[in-house]
Amino acid sequence: MRKIVSLLLSFGMIFALAACGQSAASEKQEEIQSAVQKTEEQTETPQNGAAVEQSKTEEQTEIEKETEPSESVSTEEQEADVSTKTLVVYFSCTGTTKPLAEYAAEIMGADLYEIVPENPYTEADLAYYTNGRADQEQNDPNARPGISGSVENIEDYDTVILGYPIWHGQAPRIISTFLESYDFTGKTIVPFCTSHSSGIGSSDRDLYGLCPDSTEWIQGKRFAAGTGREEIEDWIGQIKRTK
Ligand SMILES: Cc1cc2nc3c(=O)[nH]c(=O)nc-3n(C[C@H](O)[C@H](O)[C@H](O)COP(=O)(O)O)c2cc1C
Numbered sequence: 001m002r003k004i005v006s007l008l009l010s011f012g013m014i015f016a017l018a019a020c021g022q023s024a025a026s027e028k029q030e031e032i033q034s035a036v037q038k039t040e041e042q043t044e045t046p047q048n049g050a051a052v053e054q055s056k057t058e059e060q061t062e063i064e065k066e067t068e069p070s071e072s073v074s075t076e077e078q079e080a081d082v083s084t085k086t087l088v089v090y091f092s093c094t095g096t097t098k099p100l101a102e103y104a105a106e107i108m109g110a111d112l113y114e115i116v117p118e119n120p121y122t123e124a125d126l127a128y129y130t131n132g133r134a135d136q137e138q139n140d141p142n143a144r145p146g147i148s149g150s151v152e153n154i155e156d157y158d159t160v161i162l163g164y165p166i167w168h169g170q171a172p173r174i175i176s177t178f179l180e181s182y183d184f185t186g187k188t189i190v191p192f193c194t195s196h197s198s199g200i201g202s203s204d205r206d207l208y209g210l211c212p213d214s215t216e217w218i219q220g221k222r223f224a225a226g227t228g229r230e231e232i233e234d235w236i237g238q239i240k241r242t243k
Helices: 002-067 075-083 097-108 133-139 173-181 205-210 229-242
Strands: 086-090 111-114 159-165 188-195 221-224
Touching: 086 097, 097 111, 097 159, 097 188, 097 229, 159 173, 173 205, 221 229
Parallel strands: 086 111, 086 159, 159 188, 188 221
Antiparallel strands: none
């Protein structure tokens, strides 16, 4: 009987030990599995990070695309953008310079400003070689005929196209009044003139001293009476290439 009991006890112990060993083994297996999972997660993280980075980059690219000028914006629209910063200014007593200034403004989509004298010039004033008013003004480098009205927002413009008639080889003195009335620091001035037969001569260069040194002057051009729109368009094309 004793033998049978001890035999049964021995079986019981063996069974218990085996069960213990199995649960320890399965615990160990669980530990290993969880360690492997962690390692996998860790090695995956940089990939996920890269994915986030990539999606950020995609987002940024999208934003950049939105802020970049759209390819669908036409050249005309872009040119109109540029020319909103240009002001075409002109003085014209007998209507020769005026239409050329109007062409220039129209072609560039620019604003137009007419220099209107406070005291309008009569026919007698303009009769040259009579020592009339215009002759007298041109003989006096300090003459500054008054201007009626003003350009309200000159700071909005970075380029001024300036048209005038030649009066005794020079720009009329009212052009000096205009140039001394505003600050042209850092602006570009593009002179042009009309005349009966004279060239532009030194009439443009003689104006340089009336503006700050930082004013950029583009070589001026003389046009004959009745110059057409096409010639003005060609000239503006040349200026754009110069700038
Ligand atoms: C006082 C005065 C002086 C002028 N001097 C000249 C001159 O030296 N050379 C010339 O070719 N034309 C001269 N002209 C003619 C004008 O330059 C020409 O008619 C000009 O195109 C007029 O422009 P507007 O009609 O826009 O005022 C003079 C005109 C005036 C009124």
